[in-house]
Amino acid sequence: MRRAYLHFTRFPVQRKVIEYPELAGRPFVLVEESRGQRRVVAASTSALKAGVRPGATLTAATALEPELRHFTYRAEEEARALVALGEALLCLGPAFQLSAPDGLWLDAGAAHLSGGEEGLCSRALELCSEQGYRAHVAVASEAFTSRALARHGARRVEVVAPGESARVLAPLPLAALEGREGAAFSALGLTTLGEVAALPAGAVVARGGAQGARVHARCGGVDDTPFVAEVLEEVLEERRLLDWPAESFEPLRFALKTLLDRLGARLAGRGQAAVRITFTLKLDPSGQQQVTLALARPTAAAKLLLDLARHRLEELRLENPVAEVSARVDEYSEQRGQQLSLGDAPEGDAALEVVLSRLATTLGEESLCSAGLESVHRPEGAHGAKVFRPPEEKKKGWVEELREEREPAAVGGLRERPSRVLAEPAWLDAEVGEAGRLLAARVGGKRHRVTAVTGPERLGGEWWSESPFQRDYYRVHFEGLGPAWVFRDMRDGRFYLQGLFD
Numbered sequence: 001m002r003r004a005y006l007h008f009t010r011f012p013v014q015r016k017v018i019e020y021p022e023l024a025g026r027p028f029v030l031v032e033e034s035r036g037q038r039r040v041v042a043a044s045t046s047a048l049k050a051g052v053r054p055g056a057t058l059t060a061a062t063a064l065e066p067e068l069r070h071f072t073y074r075a076e077e078e079a080r081a082l083v084a085l086g087e088a089l090l091c092l093g094p095a096f097q098l099s100a101p102d103g104l105w106l107d108a109g110a111a112h113l114s115g116g117e118e119g120l121c122s123r124a125l126e127l128c129s130e131q132g133y134r135a136h137v138a139v140a141s142e143a144f145t146s147r148a149l150a151r152h153g154a155r156r157v158e159v160v161a162p163g164e165s166a167r168v169l170a171p172l173p174l175a176a177l178e179g180r181e182g183a184a185f186s187a188l189g190l191t192t193l194g195e196v197a198a199l200p201a202g203a204v205v206a207r208g209g210a211q212g213a214r215v216h217a218r219c220g221g222v223d224d225t226p227f228v229a230e231v232l233e234e235v236l237e238e239r240r241l242l243d244w245p246a247e248s249f250e251p252l253r254f255a256l257k258t259l260l261d262r263l264g265a266r267l268a269g270r271g272q273a274a275v276r277i278t279f280t281l282k283l284d285p286s287g288q289q290q291v292t293l294a295l296a297r298p299t300a301a302a303k304l305l306l307d308l309a310r311h312r313l314e315e316l317r318l319e320n321p322v323a324e325v326s327a328r329v330d331e332y333s334e335q336r337g338q339q340l341s342l343g344d345a346p347e348g349d350a351a352l353e354v355v356l357s358r359l360a361t362t363l364g365e366e367s368l369c370s371a372g373l374e375s376v377h378r379p380e381g382a383h384g385a386k387v388f389r390p391p392e393e394k395k396k397g398w399v400e401e402l403r404e405e406r407e408p409a410a411v412g413g414l415r416e417r418p419s420r421v422l423a424e425p426a427w428l429d430a431e432v433g434e435a436g437r438l439l440a441a442r443v444g445g446k447r448h449r450v451t452a453v454t455g456p457e458r459l460g461g462e463w464w465s466e467s468p469f470q471r472d473y474y475r476v477h478f479e480g481l482g483p484a485w486v487f488r489d490m491r492d493g494r495f496y497l498q499g500l501f502d
Contacts, residue, residue: 001107001109001141001227002107002108002109002111002117002139002140002141003105003106003107003108003139003140003141003143003146003227004093004105004106004108004117004120004121004124004137004138004139004146005099005103005104005105005106005137005138005139005140005143005146005147005149005150006085006089006103006104006105006106006124006128006135006136006137006150007102007103007135007136007137007147007150007151008102008103008128008133008134008135009102009134009135009136010042010043010044010102011078011081011082011101011102011103011133012030012041012042012073012078012101012102013028013030013042013043013044013045014132014133014134015077015078015081015133016028016030016071017044017132018131018132018133018258019240019254019255019258020254021254023044023069025046026044026046026067026069027043027044027046027047027050027052027065027067027068027069028043028044028046028047028068028069028070028071029041029042029043029044029047029052029058029061029068029069029070029071030042030043030070030071030072030073031058031070031071031072031073032072032073037057037058038057038058038070039055039056039057039058040052040053040054040055040056040057040058040061041054041073042054042073043061046065047061047065047068050064050065050068051064051065052064052065052068058070071243072243074241075100075101077241078100078101079098079100079101080238081262082098082100082101082103082104083098083230084238084262084265084266085104085128085131085133085265086098086104086106086230087232087265087266087269087270088127088131088265088266088268088269089106089124089127089128089269090269090270091127091268091269091271092106092110092113092114092120092123092124092127093106093107093108093109093110093111093120094107094109094110095107095227095229095230096229096230097227097228097229097230098230099147103147103150103151105143105146105147105227106124107227107229108120108139111139117139117159118157118159120139121137121139121157121159122157124137125137125156125157127265130265131261131262131265132261136150136151136153136155136156136157137150137156137157137158138150138153138157138158138159138160139158139159139160140159140160140165141160141162141165142165142218142221142222142223142225143223143225143227144218144223144225145160145165145168145169145218145221145223146160148169148172148176148193149168149169149172151176152172152173152175152176153168153172163221164221165221165222166197166219166220166221167221169193169194169197169219169220169221170192170193170194170197171192171193171194172192172193172194173191173192173193174186174190174191174192174193174196176193177193177196177215177218177219181211181215182196182215184207184208184212185215193219194219196215196216196219197216197219197220197221199216201213201216204216232270235328235329236263236266236267236270236272236328236329236332237326237327237328237329238259238260238262238263238266238326238327239259239324239325239326239327240255240258240259240324240325240326241323241324242255242322242323242324242325245284245320245321245322245323246321246322247321249310249313249314252313252322252325253310253314255325256306256309256310256313256325256327257302257306259325259326259327260302260305260306260309260327261302263277263302263305263327263329264300264301264302264305265302267300267329267332267335268300268335271334271335272300272329272332272333272334272335273298273299273300273332273333273334273335274295274298274299274300274305274329274331274332275294275295275298275330275331275332275333276292276293276294276295276329276330276331277292277293277295277305277309277327277328277329277330278290278291278292278293278327278328278330279291279292279293279309279312279313279325279326279327280325280326280327280328281313281316281318281322281324281325282322282323282324282325282326283318283319283320283321283322283323284320284321284322284323285320286320287319287320289316289318291312291313291316292330293305293308293309293312293357294357294360294368295308295357295360296352296355296356296357296359296360296368297356298332298333298335300335304354307354308354308357308358309327311354311358356368366387368387369385369386369387370385370386370387371383371384371385371386372384372385372386377461377462378461378462378469379417379421379459379498379499380421380422380423380424380425380498382421383421416475416501417485417499418483418484418485418498418499418500418501418502419499419500419501419502420499420500420502421485421498421499422497422498422499425487425496425497425498426496426497427494427495427496427497428441428442428443428486428494428495428496428497429441429442430494430495432495437453438450438453438474438476438486438495441478441486441495441497443478443481443497446480448478448479448480448481449478449479450476450477450478450479451477451478451479452476452477453474453475453476453477454474454475454476455472455473455474455475456472456473456474456488457472457473457474458470458471458472458473459471459473459487469489469491470489470490470491471487471488471489471490472487472488472490473485473486473487473498474486474487474488475501481500482500482501483500483501484497484498484499484500484501485497485498485499485500485501486498
């Protein structure tokens with residue numbers, strides 16, 4: 001199995017800078033409680049230059065850098081952020097596996113869809129960059145090989161051909177062995193993985209047992225570690241615990257941006273688009289406020305979601321400051337994308353989406369309607385306004401597909417229906433030839449000559465009611481008016497206008 005490993009150098013530090021852009025270039029650390037003392041887990045580049053190292057106490061770190069800022073390290077938040085990145089990369093591969101706290105493996109079996117493994121690596125780095133992360137990536141047939149190269153290799157992108165793992169691992173330092181696995185070999189004076197691989201296998205087993213044999217095999221490019229795909233959550237939800245309670249919308253806006261960036265990336269990776277999102281604001285010291293956002297059109301665009309969330313939340317009046325904010329996708333649909341014509345302007349569509357979504361959230365979801373089919377056979381009553389709902393994906397069975405293949409295409413486009421159907425058919429003052437053919441008609445007091453006619457298509461029904469109908473429909477092109485949908489009522493022989501084509 002081919003797998004790509006993405007390594008994010010000091011991942012918690014990168015994540016913190018994304019959440020608080022003002023920290024870029026500033027000295028700060030993430031600390032956690034350990035045996036009654038707060039110790040450094042990760043430090044920014046500026047803090048490292050000042051001499052701060054992971055494992056140091058916060059007091060010692062502050063003595064080295066008086067302007068040092070510190071934040072609480074939460075392992076569960078780092079894991080959630082890695083999961084969000086993994087789901088964003090699902091558009092490149094079918095599954096991913098976490099390698100906490102700073103990396104993940106991606107199934108590279110679908111690399112041919114991205115232009116090969118080099119293309120998959122480039123696209124993966126691009127997607128990570130869009131989320132604000134810098135990474136190194138390596139592709140190999142073994143889990144250890146890809147991880148070691150991404151963490152300790154000299155190149156940002158490395159693709160190892162099958163059978164070449166031992167060669168590319170040889171120059172890597174002994175630090176590429178995880179945990180205390182390399183301690184015994186370091187005591188022997190060895191410095192590279194190639195030197196470990198060159199040892200006699202029998203001697204390694206005699207001194208190191210099964211664990212030593214496993215490490216020796218990995219250094220030689222042999223690793224049978226299975227790929228265990230991450231199980232995705234059924235309900236998409238992101239939450240952000242604020243470092244300080246927010247008393248205004250401005251600090252909350254930065255939290256929302258980070259939260260919705262992740263949510264949008266996860267939706268896009270899954271090939272989904274949000275239809276309805278519920279925001280929950282937990283207050284300090286108690287209480288909460290829930291706000292539902294209904295979208296005019298399903299979307300996974302984080303910028304659009306942020307604009308709509310801002311419109312919905314910035315005017316809220318809350319009794320207490322906000323301590324935590326979360327967003328849950330209550331309803332979603334398949335993300336099919338949009339094919340634009342050469343002259344289309346997507347900016348106009350995006351602006352219209354914002355207006356419609358604001359109307360729906362301000363006036364209520366029922367204020368946004370779309371055309372829907374009614375259970376009426378009569379054409380003028382077959383459509384009506386319904387509350388907007390995104391179309392559900394319907395998978396056809398083989399019986400339906402076979403039926404569609406056998407059905408002949410509609411002759412002359414008779415099955416095409418006009419975009420504008422009159423609520424009540426309008427009687428036409430028609431001029432009819434000797435054979436009953438429509439020659440011209442007066443519409444709005446003006447005579448329009450018929451230049452083309454297609455039909456008839458016979459429609460009838462409602463024989464069980466008091467007003468059954470039997471009609472012959474035609475597509476008629478009137479000079480100066482354009483194509484129209486016209487029918488001849490078999491009861492009185494007159495012609496009626498049913499609708500107009502655009």
